[in-house]
Amino acid sequence: MDNNQAENAIRPSVIGRKNWTFSVSEAGAEANAICLSMAETAKANGVDFYQYLVKLRTKLPNLDIHRTLETLNQYMPWSKTIQATCAKK
Incomplete structure (x- = not known):
């Protein structure tokens, strides 16, 4: 090992x-x-970091994450939506 x-x-x-x-x-x-x-x-998690940062910087400022913290789960690198949109090619 x-x-x-x-x-x-x-x-x-x-x-x-x-x-x-x-x-x-x-x-x-x-x-x-x-x-x-x-x-x-x-x-x-196999996510392209640049694409991931672009997605975070464009989407998160428009969300009310202070009231609904579970919304952040959709933007974690292991979420299905991030995997689908920011996966390395």
Whole structure:
């Protein structure tokens, strides 16, 4: 048994960590962690990250997600609608 898959998944983060140590603030570091987490989750679910970001940035501002949090489930990388519209080709 080996952990090659896990090592390959975190390699981009490890390579860039020296650059990210210069985050100006904790908020910047947290934003970076969120973006990397989104990218890796999209990649793990076979979603094209660029298409996924475009979809999120165009649809989410028009939704009332503060009242109905279950609406967010439709925009997770593993949802059927995202899989259908943003799948890697």
